Amino acid sequence: MPNKIFDKVAGNGLISRRHLLEISAAGLGMAASNSVLGADSGFNLEIPGWSRTPGPGPSAYGNRSPHTENFQRMTGFQNPTYPGGGSSRSPLQYLQGTITPNSLHFERHHAGVPDIDPVGHKLVINGLVRQPLAFSYEDLLKYQMVSRVYFLECSGNSGALLRGETGGTAQSLHGLVSCAEWTGIPLSTLLDEAGVLPDARWIAAVGADAASMGRSVPIEKALDDVMVALYQNGEPVRPGQGYPMRLFCPGWEGNISVKWLTQIKLTRGPAQFRDETSKYTDTLPDRSSYQFTFPMGTKSLITSPSGEMTLNQSGIYQVTGIAWSGSGRINRVEVSADGGQTWADADIQGHQLEKAVTRFTIPWEWNGGTAILQSRATDSRGNVQPTRSAVIADRGTVSTYHNHCIQSWEVNNTGEVINIYV
Ligand SMILES: Nc1nc2c(c(=O)[nH]1)N[C@H]1C(S)=C(S)[C@@H](COP(=O)(O)O)O[C@H]1N2
Ligand SMILES: [Mo]
Numbered sequence: 001m002p003n004k005i006f007d008k009v010a011g012n013g014l015i016s017r018r019h020l021l022e023i024s025a026a027g028l029g030m031a032a033s034n035s036v037l038g039a040d041s042g043f044n045l046e047i048p049g050w051s052r053t054p055g056p057g058p059s060a061y062g063n064r065s066p067h068t069e070n071f072q073r074m075t076g077f078q079n080p081t082y083p084g085g086g087s088s089r090s091p092l093q094y095l096q097g098t099i100t101p102n103s104l105h106f107e108r109h110h111a112g113v114p115d116i117d118p119v120g121h122k123l124v125i126n127g128l129v130r131q132p133l134a135f136s137y138e139d140l141l142k143y144q145m146v147s148r149v150y151f152l153e154c155s156g157n158s159g160a161l162l163r164g165e166t167g168g169t170a171q172s173l174h175g176l177v178s179c180a181e182w183t184g185i186p187l188s189t190l191l192d193e194a195g196v197l198p199d200a201r202w203i204a205a206v207g208a209d210a211a212s213m214g215r216s217v218p219i220e221k222a223l224d225d226v227m228v229a230l231y232q233n234g235e236p237v238r239p240g241q242g243y244p245m246r247l248f249c250p251g252w253e254g255n256i257s258v259k260w261l262t263q264i265k266l267t268r269g270p271a272q273f274r275d276e277t278s279k280y281t282d283t284l285p286d287r288s289s290y291q292f293t294f295p296m297g298t299k300s301l302i303t304s305p306s307g308e309m310t311l312n313q314s315g316i317y318q319v320t321g322i323a324w325s326g327s328g329r330i331n332r333v334e335v336s337a338d339g340g341q342t343w344a345d346a347d348i349q350g351h352q353l354e355k356a357v358t359r360f361t362i363p364w365e366w367n368g369g370t371a372i373l374q375s376r377a378t379d380s381r382g383n384v385q386p387t388r389s390a391v392i393a394d395r396g397t398v399s400t401y402h403n404h405c406i407q408s409w410e411v412n413n414t415g416e417v418i419n420i421y422v
Helices: 017-026 030-035 139-140 170-174 186-195 388-395
Strands: 009-012 086-091 107-109 121-129 131-134 146-153 177-186 202-207 214-218 227-232 246-247 262-265 298-305 315-324 330-336 347-349 358-366 371-379 408-411 418-420
Touching: 009 358, 017 358, 121 186, 121 315, 131 139, 131 146, 131 186, 139 227, 146 227, 170 298, 177 186, 177 315, 186 227, 186 262, 246 262, 315 371, 330 358, 358 371
Parallel strands: 121 262
Antiparallel strands: 086 107, 121 131, 146 177, 177 227, 202 214, 202 262, 227 246, 298 315, 315 358, 330 371, 347 358, 371 408, 408 418
């Protein structure tokens, strides 16, 4: 379809979503012509080696293709004075759909991954309850469970943009977000069994790792959609994600989803743990601080084309990315190719679930010149993703937690994609 002129819906080459199917059928960019078979070529197709002999048979545990082994989490600098601490980031630019494979789910550990034998592990519920309870892993497996798809995002994600760091990829800048189907027991079921006393306004959840990491959660949230998650994408939660069990607080900053969960104490007020006083609080330019920023902001990000990719030739590209909100579902994602001067609605691919990742896509014709690609999400509460300058005007850059600003990828006239600030 080389001569077809596609309807443009916004500046600098964004194409109407109505053409998505035609474009997919034609292939992308100039490369489309490469996949068209000549009239007689069907007769002399070579049979590749892998089609000539049977391969290995079934196996006990699956592996990915060796051709995709460069899809790796990225671990940062490991501080020797902080054993096991640090994070690893999901390779967002290589993934499609909305679910993060467990082996590539981002990680954030404050004292490494404990090696927990579920037989020796207990979950205790105590404090302001009628009857303190202790559950073994076996006990918990007997409860009725629910399965929900939710994103998880570390509040430190995308902080690099507020620090004005140059360069970077979707993974290095934004890879502290992932999305999985979590299966577990609604916390309200276990709290009801213990009997919450009227004075109890918060829960204090603590993990069994060497950091004894703890966080406080208001009782309203604890009784709403919080769960004790035992499964992640159908298999037991992985050690890095909190095996044998973790608290999961949908939509809220990742830190609150306490891994290796071992205690829930009902209290009158927040416990003032380290991670809700000296960390994860947002200090403003006047040095006052917001102590609690619970729901993660309405956010989106173009994952392709994205930082450090190169477009080899002008032509049609599928712009795609992910969007999520801690306060509801994603209603709309707009894309701009001219640095935010004009916008077009992207197509939403698949589900639009509450507090889960939604994928969007829109076709774009790159004319070989400079373009600035951006995406902007709106959630079901009407929250619109802000620009970077709006975030900075609102709260400054003393704290770089909870940043959900619009990302700008510049495509320069040699086709390189670079993280820039507009
Ligand atoms: N017990 C415990 N829970 C924890 C942490 C930890 O270090 N220890 N890290 C927290 C932080 S900061 C985040 S962002 C999420 C990360 O979850 P993940 O590693 O499964 O992605 O777990 C939270 N829960
Ligand atoms: Mo985090």
